[in-house]
Every structure is written in structure tokens, then in C-alpha cells.
Amino acid sequence: MNSPGSNSASPNTTGDALAGLDAPVPAGLREGPIYLDYNSTTPVDPRVAEAMLPFLTEHFGNPSSGHPYADRPHRALAVARGRLTALIGAASEEVVFTGSGSEADALAIIGAVLTHRDPGQVHVVTQATEHPAVLEACRALQRRHGTAITYLPVDAHGRVDPADLARALTPRTALVSIMAANNETGVLQPIAELAAAAHEHGALLHTDAAQAVGKIPIDAARLGVDLLTVAGHKLYAPKGIGALYVRTGVLLEPLIPGGGQEHGLRAGTENVALAVALGTAADLAQHELDHGGPDRMARLRDLLARRLNRLLPGLLTRTGHPDHLLPATLHITIDGAGGDDVLAATPAIAGATGSACHEGSREPSPVLLAMGQGHDQALSALRLSVGRWTTPEQIERAADAIAATVDKLTSTPATRGNKTANRQ
Incomplete structure (x- = not known):
């Protein structure tokens, strides 16, 4: 395996990579019941664990420091960010590492609304079948600031009708949040159409893509979304790491202000080991997407x-x-x-x-x-x-x-x- 600090691809595979069986089996799956709950969480791929280990044991430096101990962590953080952006069709400066998918959802939804002078005059649209992380962020805005929330219905298949969104949009609508793939049913939403409808009315489109990233091709630019959530533990990385794609030019109010890390949107010294894990997982996912x-x-x-x-x-x-x-x-x-x-x-x-x-x-x-x-x-x-x-x-x-x-x-x-x- 290549070093996480390298720019070369990391999957240690040959031939038809997605026989799936060329990947080393995690110890936790070698005994016990047949695991059919990958939507809930994925085991950490042993190759991901191997890649992050040196940044827990050897390369401990703060990536923002100005001495040699920071060099490897700083480079590894950049490579990890690049690997994730390659998977989701973004630029490196458009990815913010977070502590979870739920935090990324909150940053997208609450952060977008709080950029407005009076959040009580803002309107947000979501759907009835959203993930609780999105629904609770919307409810928090309504409870704390009086933000108006509209919950779109879904059809019998679980899909939102773009025409319903178009009818729900008003001049006050600042944000639409519709998940890419439902975590229970697996139903995919027409995100590109929804983004186009939102943009016609000057609203941003956020999509929680935690269940979709790595399982199907996702290109944030082609979808036309402004904000997109990633969760590491749905992608064979550990729990406790996520990311938010923030399209260039989109303004957010940080939920965790501080030292200016992550483009000023998420303060706190970066967890380099977990970022490396997510970057490696993204690289492996891209390899699998490319091989069936x-x-x-x-x-x-x-x-x-x-x-x-x-x-x-x-x-x-x-x-x-x-x-x-x-x-x-x-x-x-x-x-x-x-x-x-x-x-x-x-x-x-x-x-x-x-x-x-x-x-x-x-x-x-x-x-x-x-x-x-x-x-x-x-x-x-x-x-x-x-x-x-x-x-x-x-x-x-x-x-x-x-x-x-x-x-x-x-x-x-x-x-x-x-x-x-x-x-x-």
C-alpha cells in the first residue's frame, strides 16, 4: 500500500477489484451472524485502518504548526482532501472535514440560515422522509429563530415531485434540503431537477448524500448542488469523521468558531488520522465504482x-x-x-x-x-x-x-x- 502522504492511489488490488473478496476481511466479520446492515454502518476496511495508524502513533504533529513535525500531517491532510474531492466531483477548497455526517448537515442547514440578518424571515424546504439529522436541524431553527419550515410529501415510491418543490418555493426560501438516497428504503431522489428548481428561485440546495457517496457515482458539480454531506462510517471509514462540500461562493456561518481551520468553517485542530481514513476510504470507493x-x-x-x-x-x-x-x-x-x-x-x-x-x-x-x-x-x-x-x-x-x-x-x-x- 502507498503511504497516505503519497499522491498515488492506495487500493492494494489487482484484476476485477469488485469480486469484493480481494479486500481483507475485517476481524469483526470473521465470526458472528451474516452482516446485512451496511446502511447502518460499515466495518472499517483493514486498509483504511492501516493507512490511518501512523498518524496515531508516529506522525503526531499539528498540521498547522511551522516545524518539521507538521510536515507529514499537513501533506496527508491535503492528500486526503484531494481523494475525497475526486470521489464527489469537487475542488479541494470546497471540502470541510467535520466530526460526523450529522454535524455536516447542521453546518449546511443552520449555517446557511444564520448568514441572514433575520433568520425568522427565512424559509427552508425539506421532505417528510428526511434523515433525523436534517429534520432536527430544521426544527432547531424553527424553535430558536422562528424559521419557517415546509415538509414536502413523497409519492408511494418515496420520491419528491420537483413540481411540488416549485410550488413550495417563495421569495423567502433560502435553502432546500433533500437527501440523495433514503437510508431506510434506498430510494434515490431527482437531485439535479430539485437543484435546478431551487436555483430558479434563488435558493441553495443541500443534499445529505451519506448513503449514496461511494455506492453510486456522485458528482456535486453535475448535480448542481450547493452543499453535500458525506459520512465516513457509511464508506468503510471509522465513525467520527464526515465532510461537507461547500460550493465556491456559498456563505455559511460556522457552528464552531475558533482558530480558522477548515477554511474558517469548522474550528479545532484537524483529526489527521480520521481525515486520512476518510481519504483512503474514498480512494477505495472510487476504485470499486470504476470496476463494477x-x-x-x-x-x-x-x-x-x-x-x-x-x-x-x-x-x-x-x-x-x-x-x-x-x-x-x-x-x-x-x-x-x-x-x-x-x-x-x-x-x-x-x-x-x-x-x-x-x-x-x-x-x-x-x-x-x-x-x-x-x-x-x-x-x-x-x-x-x-x-x-x-x-x-x-x-x-x-x-x-x-x-x-x-x-x-x-x-x-x-x-x-x-x-x-x-x-x-
Whole structure:
């Protein structure tokens, strides 16, 4: 592997990189249940951990210092920023490292509104199925400053209609915040169209792209967005590092004022090790995107859907849009079986019923309710997301385990016997 301070690419791979199996398997995945919760968080890629380690143990200097101990950290920070900007189609001066995706969302939304003399006269538009980090930032503005917030509806597929946005915009609208990909359903929003509509009315467009970056090609300039959020732990980097793309010329009020780091938008001495981790993860993600990564994820997702449909005929309904969908996300509802009950009774897999931010709640997902699902159907949801180390063999075993659990939860012994006979 090349040094994180180098400008050359870091993936230590050959041939078809996205067999996925050429990447060393993290120790945490070598035992335990089959991991199908990559949307919640990704394991840290061992190559990412290796790249960041020298900046925890050896290259400890403050990158802003003026002596030799700062040289390697300073160079590594610049290289990491360049690698991330290459992944998202930005310039190096347009990326601000943050402590998380949620912080990046807050900086984008609150920071944009606070540049106005009277935030109480500002209007912000978002959507009903947004991530809690966006929704709570909007609510904080409304609570603290009286900022007006409009929540756009979504259709049955979970998508915002650009015409609805156009109707919601007013001369007071300063910001529109619509996520690129939903963290529960994987549904992709028409971001370029939404950005164009926002700009026609002089508003900025922010997109939380935490679930999309690295999984599908993202080009901030081509999308026309003004602000874009990245979260490291969705990208095989550690938790505690994120980034915000800030288009040149966009003004933000910093939430953490101080010493002027990160172009004056996020004070505090940079965590060079975590920035290196994110930059390395971005480099690996670009390599996978260039070598068929999305297609491999989609094949695994569809294999899982087909096998579950075969094992549980007539019981499954897929959620989301048939075309505009993340390749790694399968969201389903199972007739007659609660999602929490299925997961609790299937220790062979680690999955989710929705956003990790809502896990532990027995209430139906607000995302699914906004899409028009009924209470019982929403409680029957399962979100199964594949990733870098998922194999076809694991997919088959996972489907078999889920089907066996659903049989127990939904069938009498007699009907279970008939179903089993029919599957032979």
C-alpha cells in the first residue's frame, strides 16, 4: 500500500477489484451472524485502518504548526482532501472535514440560515422522509429563530415531485434540503431537477448524500448542488469523521468558531488520522465504482430478493422505486410477520427494520407512513443491505434463515409441511 502522504492511489488490488473478496476481511466479520446492515454502518476496511495508524502513533504533529513535525500531517491532510474531492466531483477548497455526517448537515442547514440578518424571515424546504439529522436541524431553527419550515410529501415510491418543490418555493426560501438516497428504503431522489428548481428561485440546495457517496457515482458539480454531506462510517471509514462540500461562493456561518481551520468553517485542530481514513476510504470507493461495484451490489440484492420470493411466495412486498434505488439496499415487508420479531428470531443474520436512528422503537417508521403504508405493514418491514464482504453463499444462507423464521411465525405445523413440500 502507498503511504497516505503519497499522491498515488492506495487500493492494494489487482484484476476485477469488485469480486469484493480481494479486500481483507475485517476481524469483526470473521465470526458472528451474516452482516446485512451496511446502511447502518460499515466495518472499517483493514486498509483504511492501516493507512490511518501512523498518524496515531508516529506522525503526531499539528498540521498547522511551522516545524518539521507538521510536515507529514499537513501533506496527508491535503492528500486526503484531494481523494475525497475526486470521489464527489469537487475542488479541494470546497471540502470541510467535520466530526460526523450529522454535524455536516447542521453546518449546511443552520449555517446557511444564520448568514441572514433575520433568520425568522427565512424559509427552508425539506421532505417528510428526511434523515433525523436534517429534520432536527430544521426544527432547531424553527424553535430558536422562528424559521419557517415546509415538509414536502413523497409519492408511494418515496420520491419528491420537483413540481411540488416549485410550488413550495417563495421569495423567502433560502435553502432546500433533500437527501440523495433514503437510508431506510434506498430510494434515490431527482437531485439535479430539485437543484435546478431551487436555483430558479434563488435558493441553495443541500443534499445529505451519506448513503449514496461511494455506492453510486456522485458528482456535486453535475448535480448542481450547493452543499453535500458525506459520512465516513457509511464508506468503510471509522465513525467520527464526515465532510461537507461547500460550493465556491456559498456563505455559511460556522457552528464552531475558533482558530480558522477548515477554511474558517469548522474550528479545532484537524483529526489527521480520521481525515486520512476518510481519504483512503474514498480512494477505495472510487476504485470499486470504476470496476463494477454497483453492479455487483445489485446482483447480490436481487439474488436475496429472488430467493426470499421463492421461499415465501406471496408474502413479500418490495418497498421503493423499481429503477431509482441504491444497488445495495433491499427493503421489504413480510405479510403477517413483524420485522422486529423476524430479526429477534433469526440470530443467523444481522439486519434492521429501518434507520439505525430509530432502532429499538416499536413505532412504525415515519418514512414508510409518509409513503402511504399502513401501520401494520410498516411494522412488517425489513431493511437488508449488502456490502463489500457480502458473498452469494451468505445471501442464500440468510434467505433460508429468514424464510424458516417467517414459516414459524406465520404458519401452523400443517401448512408449514405443505410449504416445505412445495419448495422441493
